[in-house]
Amino acid sequence: MLNFLQKLITFDTTQIENQAIEFIEGYVRNIYGDQLIYEKQDISDKGRYNLIIKNTNKPDVILAGHVDVVPELSKEQFIPRIDGNKLYGRGAVDMKAGVAINIALIDFMLKNKIKFWILSYTDEEYNFLGMKKFVEVYGGKIKPKLTIVTEPTNKIIYTGFRGIAVVNLQIGGVSVHSALKHLGINAIEEYIHYIENLEEYIQTKDSDGYVSLTNLAGIHGGIDKDGIIVSQANIVPNTAKGIFSLRLGNMLSYQEFESFTRNYLDKNGIKIISLEKKNWCYPLIQSDLLNKYSKYSKVESGLTFGYSDVQLIKEYIGGDCLLIGPGPFEKAHQIDEYVEIESIYQSKEIIEKILKDFA
Incomplete structure (x- = not known):
């Protein structure tokens, strides 16, 4: 052997x-x-x-x-x-x-x-x-x-x-000069805030003994120039796309996830450019x-x-x-x-x- x-x-x-x-x-x-x-x-x-x-x-x-x-x-x-x-x-x-x-x-x-x-x-x-x-x-x-x-x-x-869900998401923010960051929406930073809030949300549905987690596996952000993302230090990034997984300790449905995602991002002035479910498997x-x-x-x-x-x-x-x-x-x-x-x-x-x- x-x-x-x-x-x-x-x-x-x-x-x-x-x-x-x-x-x-x-x-x-x-x-x-x-x-x-x-x-x-x-x-x-x-x-x-x-x-x-x-x-x-x-x-x-x-x-x-x-x-x-x-x-x-x-x-x-x-x-x-x-x-x-x-x-x-x-x-x-x-x-x-x-x-x-x-x-x-x-x-x-x-x-x-x-x-x-x-x-x-x-x-x-x-x-x-x-x-x-x-x-x-x-x-x-x-x-x-x-x-x-x-x-x-x-x-x-x-x-x-635990179950597992894998999702691709690209969001859009608002570009401004980096000296006026407070007037824009940094898509990269907002993406990370979204993942943190998503984990808190799915954990509210866990029963005793279950632990749901998120994992941001990859993220790429910057300025969207005709579909190509470039980085520029003096401009607040207006897009970020990434892939993340949810380790599900509960029966959260994709519909519930999508509803939370759209409501959260809309409330924070963030546009969804694309949202794709790759896998959704329950515990x-x-x-x-x-x-x-x-x-x-x-x-x-x-x-x-x-x-x-x-x-x-x-x-x-x-x-x-x-x-x-x-x-x-x-x-x-x-x-x-x-x-x-x-x-x-x-x-x-x-x-x-x-x-x-x-x-």
């Missing part, structure tokens, strides 16, 4: 995952051959595809893991390195270790006669294209009783997750599973945990949906990202116990 993971880390999967997925398929074919079925699922984006490895057309269990990673902060991150109990590399913990666990569980599931699918999918870090394609094709057609996504969780079993709450899985590991509701696209499986396919994987989660996306080697094997053992009782 460790050698497989080290090789998987060497593939740059920030944009295209095909080489890594070909490696996964070749590795499994070399061991299991025609015992298993190998399905490539085109997601219609630059030739990218998901890989589904299965021993049945009607799975009781799905193990899933995404192969893509966030952009590297150093090319050395694609050179795996072991130091004691730590395996360093981009995607080591988020979540190529989880993919390695899924593949390592094939033998266990075959021996225990479990009907399974293993989904190695694309584009989780960006637009969820891989999981969207999977549920589009198989929603209503399969009825697994259990789905486990082996995301990094520090070996905690999460039964619920997943499975409180009935907290006791059901507590004998295997620590279980949490996930009300302060990040979004997982296992929520799409729950919505369109159904069954129990869990997150459980190695750690430390806190090192995901960091320049010194690593996975604790011991936690990989411990996570695999926890999942084996769940699957054994399930079988």
Whole structure:
């Protein structure tokens, strides 16, 4: 499992995952051959595809893991390195270790006669294209009783997750000479004030234990000259465009969000140039599973945990949906990202116990 993971880390999967997925398929074919079925699922984006490895057309269990990673902060991150109990590399913990666990569980599931699918999918870090394609094709057609996504969780079993919304917004202010700033509307500053007020607003809808957050991921502002934004130090910027996300701890609808946004900006004399919803996914709450899985590991509701696209499986396919994987989660996306080697094997053992009782 460790050698497989080290090789998987060497593939740059920030944009295209095909080489890594070909490696996964070749590795499994070399061991299991025609015992298993190998399905490539085109997601219609630059030739990218998901890989589904299965021993049945009607799975009781799905193990899933995404192969893509966030952009590297150093090319050395694609050179795996072991130091004691730590395996360093981009995607080591988020979540190529989880993919390695899924593949390592094939033998266990075959021996225990479990009907399974293993989904190695694309584009989780960006637009969820891989999981969207999977549920589009198989929603209503399969009825697994259990789905486990082996995301990094520090070996905690999460039964619920916050929702996520991603929005593009461009606003317009009023340009004046910077010496007369009080007569204008600085679009960049107002954008930041809007995000701060938006977070306060969505948190008013949170119930106990839930924490909604905003994240301004990128902003570009200045003077709009025929659609091109330029910066000029002595002029108050009249436009700002950005992308931001909402980590939803409540069932805030897009209509409620849009109403707040338009009312707030209008009240402050700010024009909306463009407003685009890219994703809007609600929280997943499975409180009935907290006791059901507590004998295997620590279980949490996930009300302060990040979004997982296992929520799409729950919505369109159904069954129990869990997150459980190695750690430390806190090192995901960091320049010194690593996975604790011991936690990989411990996570695999926890999942084996769940699957054994399930079988």
